[in-house]
Every structure is written in structure tokens, then in C-alpha cells.
Amino acid sequence: MRDDMLLVEDLTMLLLDDETGTPSAAGTLPYTLGGAVLVELALLGRVTSDGKAALNGPKVFTDGDGPLPDPVLQDAYDKVAERTRRVQPLLLDIGAGLLNTMVDRLVERGQIRREKKKVLGLFPATRLPAVDTGHEAELRRKIRAVLEEGAEPDSARTAALIALLSASGALPSLRPPINWSGTVYKRAKALEEGNWGAEAVSTVVARTAAGIAASTAAVTVAVTVATTN
Template sequence: MQNDLLIVEDLLLLLLDDETGTPAAAGTLPYTLGGAVLTELALLGRVETGKGSALNGPEIIAAGDGPLPDPLLQAAYDQIAEKPRRVQPLLLAIGGDLWKTVTDRLIERGLIRREKKRVLGLFPVTRLPAADTRRETALREEIRAVLLEDKTPDPHTAAVTALLSASGALPSLRPALAWSAKVYKRAKEIENGNWGASAVNTAVIRTAAGIAASTAAVAVTVATTTT
């Protein structure tokens, strides 16, 4: 499968219910989307993790130079390059406004559509149902093979899977993916960077996995404080 979408775009495509466009794990969505962007920057070698903190997670530091291949990634990188920040506030700083940006991009690509209706003829409601499911179906098959058949994923698929696991959304995706104790264990392995992609530098895997794990920690904290 060609990876012509960003990790954050594929992630949101999977999180959106195909019929209603309602995202799974909506309460922690800004953190999850921010984590997706940071993970992609890590896989590109453009961020590194510094010293950890029990309160706000590891420090994220800009690395490398030159322009990035997408303006969304460039904007996030520029924020990090201004000054190193801890991962928890950075996830929200990057992901706080990404919902609209990424849904607009998915609409432009023809993958979802925007429907505006009125409930009972009075209350305006916006839905984001699927428009073209071929990309999502292919990605689901890749993830299913990784989780159920122990297929070694490419870095992009591994990152999407890790973030789905980190967000806690895997068991509540619609349409549903297979879910079991084995799937949970395998998903956690992916989240922790144990996916055996020898083509990717170990340090890069460690950084990406650290961001996914930090995203999970933030998601748990947010979910706990809002329930």
C-alpha cells in the first residue's frame, strides 16, 4: 500500500465512524492527533526525545534541517524548533486545532464527505461519513495482518497501529477490527516499538515508540480526569 497520506490522516480516517463520522476516543483526540504528527517527525529523523519527566513526559527536541515534505509537518516542526517542550503540553499545542485541518484534507482527497442536516427540522448537525473506503479498507487489512498474523509492518503502518493502541480506540473502531487478548498484546508490542523493522534505525524506532507511549499516558490521564 502506498503511503501517500500522512500518519495523522490515516489515523483519523480509521477513527471516524464510516456512517456518522463520529471519531472513536473523541475525548483524547487532540492528543492522539498531536502524537501522530510527532511520531511522523520522529520517523523522518526530525525530532528527538530528551530527559523524561514524571509530570509532563520527555522533552521533545527539533533535529535535522531543511524543509519538510508537508506544510502540516513543517508547522509542527517550527513550533518545536522555537524551544524544546515536554511532550504533554506539546501534544495539545500541535493537536488542538488539527481536527478541522485533517478532516478538510480528507474531504479534499474524496475520502470522506461533509453532510449538513437539521434534526427535527431545527438543530443543525454536521456529519462526516465515508465517501471512498478503498484506502481505509486496505489499511485495515494491513493492520489486521499485523495484529492477527504477526506480519512485520512497514514504519507507517506500525505508527498508525501504535497510535490506535495508545489512544485506546482499537476495540471501539467502527467498522470493528478483530479484538482479543492476543490482539491487545500484539498492539502493545507495536506501541512499544517491538515490530522488527530492521530497515529503520533503532534510535528512530525508540523515539517514535516513546512518543506513542507518551500519547497513551496522556490519554489515560485526560480520560481519568474527565470521567
Template sequence: MLIVEDLLLLLLDDETGTPAKAGTLPYALGGAVLVELAMLGRIDVEGAGSVLSGPKVVAVGDGPLPDPLLQEAYDEVTRKPRTVQTLLLAIGGDLWKTVTDRLVERGELRRESKRVLGLFRTTQLPSAGTGHEARLRAAIRGALVDGTEPDTRTAAIIALLSGSGALPELRPQLAWSGEVYRRAKELEKGHWGASAVGTAVARTTAAIAAAGAAASAAVITTVTT
């Protein structure tokens, strides 16, 4: 499972398949792919950039990547150095259907067609209950509620969820408190502790989460004004 698949699985309501923070979903999914590329040592960030757009992302390394979705995203990065926020939308804009199809194929989601009011047909994507999502949630709960040190992958997922503003909206709901919020924000900022694979990955993830948070705020402001 890629990080982007885990992230979408967490964002989807287990009963209906409706995503939390649907309006900012492309930024979250694009960010998850960039984080995976960072963990594979295939991208880095340069400079500080602006608060809104973030630093520039550059491709590093060579050779084929282990998944066509990652390869396509990496090829997008190689076209030219661009800011994080620009790449979030370029990579994540059309990912919803691709990642959903992959989760259905993996048996993590079911695709169900239903009629509303006996007239309109709608498609829902409930969880298939394989246990994978439950393990993800347990790891997140351990880091945020119990205070255990997360591994790199869990820290990255929490950082992305926190940056997108989706953590308090997950269904089923995570036990939410001021302390949970504080711990999530620390991970969002790249403070991962000794478990991280390296400061470069944490730094890149923090830049991606920050750009995603700025983009999410901009989307919400546009919608409400």
C-alpha cells in the same frame, strides 16, 4: 497521505464520521505528526522524563519539510525543548478541522449536512469508500490478527491507536482478543522487529504513545470524577 490523515480516517466511524475517543483526539493527532517528523529524521527525544509528561523533544536536521502541516509542527518544536505531552496538545489542539478538511479535499470523506428531528442541522463526515482506509485496516489486521510483521508506518499507526485506547472502539470493529491486545502493546512499546527503519524511530514513537496514553488516562479520569 500523512500518518495523521490515516490515523483520523481510521478513528472516524465510517457511517457518521464520529471519532473514537473524541476527548483525547488532540493528543492522538499531535502524536501522529510528531511520529512523522521522527520518521523524517527531524525530531529526537532526550532523557526519560516523567511517566506523565514523557521525555523532552528536540528538533534536529534542517531544510524545508514536504508538507506545510509538518513544517508548522516542526517550527513549534524548534521554539524550545519541551516534553512530549506538552507538544502533543500544542500541535494537536487545533488539528481536527485542518485534517478533516484535507481528507474531504482528498475525496476520503464526504461532508453531509442533515437535520435532526427536523429542527437542528448537523454535519456528518461519512467515508467516501475509496479503498484507502480498507487497505489500512487490512495492514493493521494482518499485524494484529494474522501475526504478520508490519512495516514501519503500520507499526507506528498501531502504536498510536493502542496508546490512545482507541483500537477496540474502531468502527467497523477489529476482531478483538487478548492476543490482539498483546501484539498492539508490544508495538506501542517500540518492539517493531526487523521491519523498522531504525530503533530511534521506534523509541521516539514509544515515548509519544506512552505520553498519549498518560494524557488519555488523565482526561478520562477528569471526565468521570
């Protein structure tokens, strides 16, 4: 399993439909992808929050110094550093346009390929089938172990990935599908709400990351309700 992938790359890969090239939960995707980047920064100890519940989530602050190992992370860190803001406005600022960047990176990494075709011989369409399936298969195995079998997440990173998938509303539409049930729903929601297990929540870093994931869930629900009414 690759250890150099960003959380937001893993999330994008899982959300992309191999046949259509369309991501699940597309309407709220910028918020979800922005949340994944902020969560990664939290796991790296480079952002913190005041942890206070508010309409737009907790305030987010930069922490630590020195360059970050990836330009996507550095760009997000710089946005946080510009001025103190609450998490929800940051999600869109960081996540806007990020899908195209992630698709390009996954193509460059050889994880997916871009195929151009025409539907009915007339309408252009793009497919994004998986190429190197080993990494994605391992991610899905870990997700299933937690949600279907009740295993503890093997890391805060796995817990964060499931929390973000749940926050996006896309878990039921993942392919191949999870064996969906009320128990699976409750396990996913518990992770979404920051219950990452005793080891994971024992650090300020993980609590900050969980708080950002929970805020991502709140804003995606709000956006979904607003666009359907």
C-alpha cells in the same frame, strides 16, 4: 494505496465514524493527533528525544534542516524549535484544532465527503461518509494482519499507526470491528510500548517515534482518568 497521506490523516480517517461524523476517543483526540504529527516528524528524522522517562515524557528536540514537505509538519516542527519542552505539553500544542484541519483535507483529497442533514427534521448534523475507500481498506487490512493474524508490521509507519490507535483507546470501537480478544489486546499494547519488531527498532529514528507514541498513550490515559473522576 496512497503514499502521500500523512500519518495524522490516516489516523483521522480511521477514527471518524461514517454515519455520525464523530471521531472515536474524541475527548483525547488532540493529544492523539498531536502525537501522530510528532511521530511522523520522528520517522522523517526531524525530531529526536533524550529518551528519558519523566512525568511529562522525554524532552523533544528538532533535528535536520530545510523545509518540510507539508505545512502541518512544518508548523509542528516550528513549535518544537521554539524552546525545549517535554513531549506531553507539545502534544496538545500541536494537536489543538487539528481535527477540523484534517477533516477539511480529507474532504479536499476526495477521501470523505461532508453531508449536512437534520435529525428529526430539527437538529443540524454532519455526516462524513467515506468516498474513496481503497486507501482506508488497505490500512485496515494491514492492521488486521498484525493484530488478528500476528504478522509483523510491514513498516515502522504501520507499527506507529497501530500504536497510536491503541494509545487513543479507540481500537475496540473501530468500524468494522476488529475481532477483539486478549491476544489482540496484547499485540496492540506491545506496539504501543514500542515493540515494533527487530527491523523497526534497529534505528534511533524508530525508537524516537515509538517513545513519542508511548508518551501519547500515557497522556491519553491521564486525561481520561481526570475527566471521569
